Amino acid sequence: MQKEHNLSKNQKIIFDLIDKSGGPMKAYSILFNVQKKGIKAPLQVYRALDKLVEIGKIHKIESRNAFIACQNSSCQVSKATAFSICESCENVSEISNSKLSKYLSNFSDDSGMKYSKYNLEFFGLCKKCKSK
Amino acid sequence: MQKEHNLSKNQKIIFDLIDKSGGPMKAYSILFNVQKKGIKAPLQVYRALDKLVEIGKIHKIESRNAFIACQNSSCQVSKATAFSICESCENVSEISNSKLSKYLSNFSDDSGMKYSKYNLEFFGLCKKCKSK
DNA sequence: ATATAAATGTTATATTATTACATAACGTTA
């Protein structure tokens, strides 16, 4: 069970925006969209994003410098994330596949390193783009 | 068998630097280091980096905005990459584990999307940092 | 030789993210 976090004002505004957008959003696009709500500076956005990432409400798509709302209600606070990214339309969706997450969470190689976190990004063409 | 690529002058200079460094390097640190060799502008660095990534001689560590020489002689031109990253000392190494790469290369979910590429980054503490 | 593609050089600028510092709101517990 995930801990309830009471989002602050800025955190709520920014989370709602990302969540409603249904896809990944970039920090300065978020900034532009929330200026009418009084959030005027990049740092205000980045601080909210940092917190939202920390508590697992959003994830950063590293290869795109963009942020997406967590689509996985049982998300383990961003410790194990996987995304599929269409290289044509840039659609992103979160993969929740228990076999995959088990496999990766338990993965260990011969380095003797124990991994506490991973992020996986798959790339390809989505159905729509493939059929064009 | 990997195709031989004849690196251009700038590409060679930049690849050699990254390769000799033994770890990930950031673009502007590369720029600083090659200025004595006549490479003066960011774009010259980024162009060489783009090409080196394209042909699989280096990989980008997305979560760190850094570039590392491919440590895997049989690397499939950057279509399938996995790294382990120490969150304390920032040491990065490329994971080459055939089971893992087979598993991920063949992975497909119920989206009907066929993935042509993936990048996986594991995070944790390396042996040295763990024992501190 | 000549056409074509690839690489280079240069300037300017766009995009992404953080530092530093001051203030306000919130939550606890004495």
Place this chain on the structure above:
DNA sequence: TAACGTTATGTAATAATATAACATTTATAT
């Protein structure tokens, strides 16, 4: 409720990462 510590906010400046646009040169393949 007052005092304290923590978290969040506001604001300005700047650092770090990356690309656009354009001119020229070098390499490669007929």
